[in-house]
Amino acid sequence: MARVSLGSRPTVKDVAAAAGVSATTVSRVLAGNYPVSASTRKRVLRAVQDLDYVINAQARALVGGTTRTVAFIIRDLVGPLFAYIGQGVEQQATAEGRVCLVCTHHGDADRELELIELMREQQAEAVVLVGGGLRTPEHLERMAQIARSLERVGSRLVLCGRPPIGPDAPATVVEYDNEGGAFAVTNYLLSLGHRRIAFVGAAEPEHTTTSARFDGFTRAHAAHGLTVDPGLVAGGTFDRESGYRETKALLSRDTGMTAVVGITDIVASGVLAAIHDAGLRVPEDISVAGYDDIPLSADLNPPLTTVHIPHEELGRSAVRLALHRDDYAQDQHLMLGTHVVIRKSTAPPKER
Amino acid sequence: MARVSLGSRPTVKDVAAAAGVSATTVSRVLAGNYPVSASTRKRVLRAVQDLDYVINAQARALVGGTTRTVAFIIRDLVGPLFAYIGQGVEQQATAEGRVCLVCTHHGDADRELELIELMREQQAEAVVLVGGGLRTPEHLERMAQIARSLERVGSRLVLCGRPPIGPDAPATVVEYDNEGGAFAVTNYLLSLGHRRIAFVGAAEPEHTTTSARFDGFTRAHAAHGLTVDPGLVAGGTFDRESGYRETKALLSRDTGMTAVVGITDIVASGVLAAIHDAGLRVPEDISVAGYDDIPLSADLNPPLTTVHIPHEELGRSAVRLALHRDDYAQDQHLMLGTHVVIRKSTAPPKER
DNA sequence: GGCAGCATAGTTAACGTTTTCTACACCGAG
């Protein structure tokens, strides 16, 4: 039957004509928010079927005022860490009847700002920034400004896994206890008896994740009455190569280290590889700990002691808080807990 | 300065009023497709800045006819395989100035159909289906119908990593040589001298990925004049648990197998674990091969021999072909090659 | 000086919905 005209999308008018009613009536049948007689409804639904009609979401958004769209902006789609947060965002958004827009910035902070602007054009109900970001004063100021821009148009900036940008900036913040986790895992190593603990991945101290984790590392030392030896702090970025390279360098110098904390599990996997390549054993010769508890870490050799982050919950909470910010007005800043997951890559240091 | 009225988004009219020009002129300045005097342009741009104006993408799409949006529908955001394809989709879409909509269906085929419908409402320029899908006649027919629905409204169904749904269905197809890769890796094991090779993960034979891989497995045997022993074919789904469980079962029966092909790397990682737990060594006692070449496979113990899929290229090509289907009209069906990556998990079988 | 042609700007009508307001029967009550 399907009397469809090729090449052009049927509109509510076409359906109305086919059903012999007005556009208004079609709209009402579809929305179900107004009484329509059973026979009319049947004819309209039949016409909808015949014409294979679907509503035009843009037009509806234009008049309805809301797009039912949530945007999330993320470094990459592939990192196990970000992807899990993204998954949480997507799931909660879907559960709330929203559609998800996604964009990646590959670590480029300026690009991130551009993308937020793009999402403002798209009228997203919330713009979720996933993962850590820069913390330079200019960037923070720019971000605060963006938060206000978004609020002005009824949208909401959401920081997911990133600390607040300032007290006056209207943003929803869902973070995890980055510093606390670093403290806990370092404290655990110190409790095992380690005294010479290296930290790998400290480059980019203006990056929020880096600084928080390093702060926790430092505070744990302080809690044991120790200070961190700068010679045990290695730079490097968040990738495996970097962990490998920096650890090789540490091993080549005679640092006397008995344990290594990698800034992420990915980095820690590089650390493990470097230690193995040097003919040393983990944890017998050197203990290794990571951060993030990505799925990979349980499968490493040996399984990695690390800090668990509630990835998905982070994403879900972010969307939930942002969309229901009227109900959750008082707590638009949520801090989720982290905890150490002890596996096989850590043990007390060798007796000297 | 910024004379912004809180609570309501400035429109082109507001900007026009602020700049003392008409809405048309503002539109022209922003689009840059019509001559406007330098002084007027300056005033308009100034007003745009002052009011913090951004265009309303929905309204533009409504009149312009195109949303500059690409949708991709994927099983999950987190699987290393799908995520990489998704990354390719996202990158190419961004490169082409499009925005990405993303939805996940978690393996639910009906949900997938719903999502396509949703994307049709959203007027996506292309709807990319990532990963394998059902291949039952009803589902194929339904999919063909959807392909036609999408075409009718100027959109395009894109199958990425999934075989065509039929000759008459208007769809762009970018697949990889699933069967060929399975043939190659099985052939490699047979060439090493293995004769009792198990296949783990054969449940859901109506799933396109499963059947293609199993077909390649069978064909390689045939090419060596062998037939597959049904006792060596284990069911199970695409997860690690399943690989572990099925392998345990195989090992408990006295099958005499000397090698195992996992239907995915994830499954193969479960296979490895089961073999280790049984006190056997890989590859000395049993060789193991996977499929997908996800990043994890290089880090398994031992590093996994597997079949490489050009994940990202798959996603990129999908979007490229779909958006430029006028230029690529003749080849809207692309098959990308796969190849075996030989690592340490495979070796000739033990001498009996 | 009149007028074609050009550069610039404005008017108006779309795009596909929803929403408000209005209209028309029909029914029971006074």
Added chain:
DNA sequence: CTCGGTGTAGAAAACGTTAACTATGCTGCC
């Protein structure tokens, strides 16, 4: 037999933008 209500339907305006026209000065040419 009229009147207010109720149940159903349509007309028209609005959402924010763009594109097709239309309008207004100028410049320069005959």
